[in-house]
Amino acid sequence: MNKKLETAIQAIRKGYDVDKLTFRGEHSLLVSPAKVVEICRQLRDNFGFNMLSSLTAVDYWPASDPRFHVVYQLYSIEDNITLRLRALVPGENPEIPTIEEVYPNANWHERELWDMFGIQINGHSDLRRILMPADWEGHPLRKDYPLGYEEVQFSFNAEEIDKKKPYVKE
């Protein structure tokens, strides 16, 4: 492992008591959502992680606590090292503070989190839906949100489908 990456990981692990996972040479730290802003700021100011490469989430439904992992991919241009943070967010009232003030480009990524996963972003400056229409109901990338398709109408389910689509016969 790169020396600088090692010191950064050790400093964060010591300060915040977090677990580390390694897979295929990529390191992830499992952090609590309340500490995310603080850890990001430390990594940016003291360890040179000046770029937020990517921000997304993963839904582990039906697991409920934690149900979501919010994944932050941090990168340091100077040292060419990457570090991933995974914030563990519970399924009931999922919320996480915004890291907009540390990485300004988190703004749209966090809007996407709200739009796609329904994770409330606390302190966000402009929390509106971004990809789905403003009046959309539900959060499509959640695992309990069905991947929509047209059900084929046979004689055994003809009435049931008719009921769902009254406008077809109007």
Place this chain on the structure above:
Amino acid sequence: MVQLQEVTFDELKHLVSDRALTGETMLLNMGPQHPSTHGVLRLMLELDGETIVNCVPDIGFLHTGVEKNMEAKRYEQAEVMTDRLDYLNTIGNNLAYCLAVEKLVELDVPPRAQVIRVILTELQRIASHLIWLGTQSLDLAAMSMFLYCFRERETILDIFESVSGQRMMTTYIRPGGLWRDVSGEFVQLVQDFLEYFPKRIEQYEGLLTKNPLFIDRTKSIGVISAEDAIARGFTGPSLRGSGVAYDNRKVRPYSGYEEYDFEVPTATEGDVFSRYRVRMDEFWQSLRIIEQGLEKLKELDGAPVRSSNRKFVPPPRSEIGTSMEALIHHFKLWTDGYNAPKGYVYFPVESPRGELGVYLESDGSNKPYRVHWRTPSFVHLQALPILSKGHLIADLVAIIGSVDIVLGDSDR
């Protein structure tokens, strides 16, 4: 049945200045059908006369739910959708996805396939930059450039057609190598292109680089400093235009890019002209890489282009008739696919627009549990308000062109 809901002024109040509330400045919609927004992008502009006070981009018109769809497909099926994301960088999207899958399941790629991958992605980079050059010039009223660029791009698409049968949606790069070896005419076609294209770049430069009209419209427009650009997540030519030589092909090489001799062009001003300069220089670097790739290809004539790991890559047709094991592998791969080990990887590649990252997570089954595309257009569009503040509407058109957005890329 669809109830249209009105977006109230209160919901947008925090996005505009107080002067808009008193009617001192004007709110104007640009797009989503405006020819200069390069796709279906809508911008809400707050204008003081012709000067932009605020710019609020609205995206999502081209959202197709690709990430959700990929979760329901097996690894090799999901690849078909990658072409449709950034439709000007189809080969590059295939490559990013395949590299992520290969990293996840630890699959080897034979050297010949690596070289062909590099040649094709560099051709794709040139094709994508040609579209950018054509549309950017068209926006700045250089009509003929658009026609020239599309003419040149067509020769590249012909090469893609000869190798894969498709001009755009190729799905030619597959996990573990390529769909099949290149056609016999491939080398000749690429060589012809290498001979013919340098003269064309010189012609374009002659038409634009010293053209006072072009310079007036591009110098000191849409300036962003290196620090701001990094904080905003800029990558690719847009970041290199601000003087940061960050290129994934150099810092995190993949597909054997470390063996190629090429430079990372940069410019210092951070304006529209700098980004133009960087992309024009990248034409030459891509040509250099392709030339070296052809040299390497000569030595690897007849070498395999697919991994021999039968657990992930189907056997060749000739083997299926004689080997029971090959038949079983074939059947298994095309009915059930393969299971990837539980874990997650992030693989960034250098697309023509910047860093294209694929986050791929597996739960141990034969379908990806989560795929996230970190797309450069999404990140660059976000910075449009900073780039355009204080400029005229006419300059906004130049700025949108200069960050080279593709809406299919940003909306996914």
